[in-house]
Amino acid sequence: MTTLDGIAVHGHFIDGHERPSADERTFDVRNPANGALVARVAEGGAAEIGSAIEAASNAFADGRWSRLAVRERQRILNGFADAIETALPELATLESTCVGRPLREMRAQLSRIPEFYRYFAAVARTAEDAVTPFEGPYVNYVRRVPLGVVGQLTPWNHPLLILTKKLAPALAAGNCVVAKPSEYTPLTTLELARIARDAGIPDGVFNVVTGFGAEAGAALCTDKRVRKLDLTGGTETGRVVAKLAGENLIRVTCELGGKAPVIVLPDADLDRAAAGATFAAFIASGQTCVAGTRVLVHERQADELVERMVRRARAIRIGDPLDLATQLGPLVSAPQLARTERYVEIGRAEGATVACGGRRPEGPPAAGFFYEPTIFTGVQPAMRIAQEEIFGPVTCVMTYRDVDDAVRIANDIRFGLAASIWTADAARGMKLAERLDCGIIWVNDHHRIDPSLPWGGMKDSGMGRETGLEGFREYTQTKSVIVNLDDPVDWYATDGIVRLS
Numbered sequence: 001m002t003t004l005d006g007i008a009v010h011g012h013f014i015d016g017h018e019r020p021s022a023d024e025r026t027f028d029v030r031n032p033a034n035g036a037l038v039a040r041v042a043e044g045g046a047a048e049i050g051s052a053i054e055a056a057s058n059a060f061a062d063g064r065w066s067r068l069a070v071r072e073r074q075r076i077l078n079g080f081a082d083a084i085e086t087a088l089p090e091l092a093t094l095e096s097t098c099v100g101r102p103l104r105e106m107r108a109q110l111s112r113i114p115e116f117y118r119y120f121a122a123v124a125r126t127a128e129d130a131v132t133p134f135e136g137p138y139v140n141y142v143r144r145v146p147l148g149v150v151g152q153l154t155p156w157n158h159p160l161l162i163l164t165k166k167l168a169p170a171l172a173a174g175n176c177v178v179a180k181p182s183e184y185t186p187l188t189t190l191e192l193a194r195i196a197r198d199a200g201i202p203d204g205v206f207n208v209v210t211g212f213g214a215e216a217g218a219a220l221c222t223d224k225r226v227r228k229l230d231l232t233g234g235t236e237t238g239r240v241v242a243k244l245a246g247e248n249l250i251r252v253t254c255e256l257g258g259k260a261p262v263i264v265l266p267d268a269d270l271d272r273a274a275a276g277a278t279f280a281a282f283i284a285s286g287q288t289c290v291a292g293t294r295v296l297v298h299e300r301q302a303d304e305l306v307e308r309m310v311r312r313a314r315a316i317r318i319g320d321p322l323d324l325a326t327q328l329g330p331l332v333s334a335p336q337l338a339r340t341e342r343y344v345e346i347g348r349a350e351g352a353t354v355a356c357g358g359r360r361p362e363g364p365p366a367a368g369f370f371y372e373p374t375i376f377t378g379v380q381p382a383m384r385i386a387q388e389e390i391f392g393p394v395t396c397v398m399t400y401r402d403v404d405d406a407v408r409i410a411n412d413i414r415f416g417l418a419a420s421i422w423t424a425d426a427a428r429g430m431k432l433a434e435r436l437d438c439g440i441i442w443v444n445d446h447h448r449i450d451p452s453l454p455w456g457g458m459k460d461s462g463m464g465r466e467t468g469l470e471g472f473r474e475y476t477q478t479k480s481v482i483v484n485l486d487d488p489v490d491w492y493a494t495d496g497i498v499r500l501s
Contacts, residue, residue, distance in 0.1 A: 008039040010186070012048050012210055013193040015055035016203025022047050027183060027212075032100035032330045033321055035367035041186050044211035049178070049219035052207040056149040056176035057225050059204030066146050066174040070125055077121035077172060080199040081114035087195055088113075091188055095159060096321045098185045100330040100369070101284050103322050109161055112449065116164045116467070119451035120172035123472050137486035144476040146174035147251065148227040151220040153213070153241070154189065155232050156182035156332050157287045157391075162255075163189055165455065165466045166230045171206070173475040175228075178207045180220050184332055186210040213237070224248055228475065231255070232289075234389075235415075235460050242463065253464030253474055255289065255456055257389045258417030261410040262292035262446065263432065264305060265403070265423040272444070273297075273422040274308035280420060280446035281395035282316060282373045285331055289461075290418035292395065292446050294386055296406050299399040306377055306397055310356045313373040318361050330369040331392060337369040340392030344374060347385040352376040352396070381409045389415070403432065411437045416458030420446040439465075 002009045009026060011018040025043040030036060042048075060066050065073070084091070088110055096106040127144060134140035152166045159181060170177050181189040186208075193208045209216050221229055221244040228251040231241045238254035245252035262280050264273045280292025297305045321329035331337045337360075344358050357374030371393055379386050379396040386396045400406040410419060418440040421429040429443035439457040442448060449455070454468035465471050 007037055009041075010039055010190055010210070011042045012044055012052070013190055013206075013208040014048070014052045015059075015207065016197050018190075019048075019051075021045070029098060029184070029187060031097055032332050033368045033370075038097055039187060041183075041190075041210045044209040045215040046219040048209045048211070049180075049216055049223065052178045052209050053149055053220075053223050053225050055204040056178050056207055059202060060146075060148050060176045064202040065171075065176060065205045068174075070127075073172070073174065074121040074125040076200040077117050077124075077168075080196055080201060081117040081121075083195050083199045084117070084192070085114045087191070091160065091191065093322065094191065095185070095188045096329075098187055099156065099159065100321050100332055101287075102326045102329045104324050104326070105283065106321075109158065113160060113164050116168040116451040117171075120168040120472060123169075123469065124172040124174075127472075132480075134482065137484065139483045139485060141481050141483075143479045143481070144173075144473065145479050147475060147477055148175065149225055150175050150177055150228040150230065150475065151223075151226045152177055152179045153217055153220065153229070153231045153233065154179060154181050156184040157284060157289075159185040160188050160192060162232045163192070165471070166232075166253075167206070168451070169467065169472045170230075170475045171201070173472060175475055176205050176207075178209065178220060178226070180209055180211065180213075180216050183210070183212050221245070222248070226250060228252065230464075230466070238462060251464075251474065253456070253466060254462040255464075255466060256417075256460065256462040257415055258289040258291070258457065258461050259294055259387065259389055259413055259415045260290050260292045260418040260420065260438075260446075261294045261296055261436075263406050263410060263419065263421045264295065264297045264301070265421065265425075265428065265432070266298045266301065267424040267428070268422040269424065270301065270304055270308055274305055274312060276420065276422055276444070276446055277305070277395070278309050278312045278316075278373075281375075282313065282328060282393050283447060285328055285371070286393040286395075287332060287336070287391050288447070289389075290440065290447060291391075292420055293390065294410075294413075295395055295397045296400050296409055297397060299401060302377075302397065302399045306355055306375065309375055309397070313356050313375055316373050318363065318370055318372070328373060328393065331371060332369070334369060336391065337371060340371050340390060340394060343385055343388070343390045343392070343394060347376050347379070347383065347394075347396075350380075350383045350385065351378065352380075352383060352385060353378045355397075357393070381412060387413055407432070407435045411435075414460040417461035418442075418457070420444075
């Protein structure tokens, strides 16, 4: 890192060292709360991606990580987790500055990150090979081995958490990584790479190229040396990445869009349900793929639930993300603010009613991308605001007649990432969960994560799974070794008789 006019200038992180772009291009990273310039970052393209993949390929080929004793790999990953834990205060402040998410939220989220590396270090250390019931005098043992060089494309809404969900299993399995973070939030990813190096992860094993999707992202997705692509982003981007992966016959994991239903059953405590629905919708300013943006409530209880939600939403404190009293920060960018404003106008035009919010607040700086928590009522399931992902602090309340009607509304959408159910009867909630077309379902909670959880969606919400044992396996491939315990068959014996036993 260098400085220019008092502003930090960050390079790519390739083969253990910081490097500028070959053409010395940079782009600005700004604070979404006030528009202030935070840093300048190297703008990479095909050349930088090529250098990073070359470094990762060399590191994989010589086995400095992939063939390291698993117990040693575990030791280094645990040390990496310890180093992250030490750096959490600085990482949380930096991420809050770039994303706009309140520091109180960011500290809570990032505090979970070290356990992902510890979990996957333990998974790698305790992984067992399999022996199949192979017919005849043979032993067939099956080993899981790393894929090689993997490309990871991460979004701006949860930069370190989403990267960690990909990076921890990839490293634990013995792969080498080239990561391309969002141009809005590259700084904590670069800092994580430096922490990894200092913790003992060998040079070339974890590389970061900063830049834009159309150039750096496209180069990463089309390089034939990459053996897996892992993307978190929009559904249309996922289609493009999956197509490129298919052309190169490589694996792909895509965690994409969502429009999570929050189903409030008639027996639910309405105060708890209102608190849960408000949290589900407005945490991170609604900028999360599992945001609870479709609240389904029985028609006889809708007014009571809306009244409770509106009261809570209006009390949310909007302001400077670095102020620990702040509960809602800005959206990440001007385009994201404009998108939110456009969808609110679409909702009004469709005939829905704004019960609260629906505008920019008066207090925060005009240069910041703030928007009030917004609740729509009178929403019909076919409306665009109920079908399309907004990615802002906007939620829709819809009514249902009975549970069958609630299931129909919840499933009648192209997304299938997450849902939550609120009920006084856990068994009833578990029964309902079986009927929902979602990959992640909470009962009496929302947004809860764990490294052991297989994370991913159905339908247009993606393919493959992150984290958990399934996520670890998706960063490995099987190798079968068949050992003959008897004399080999001589197919061309001189007597012309083939002896099979």
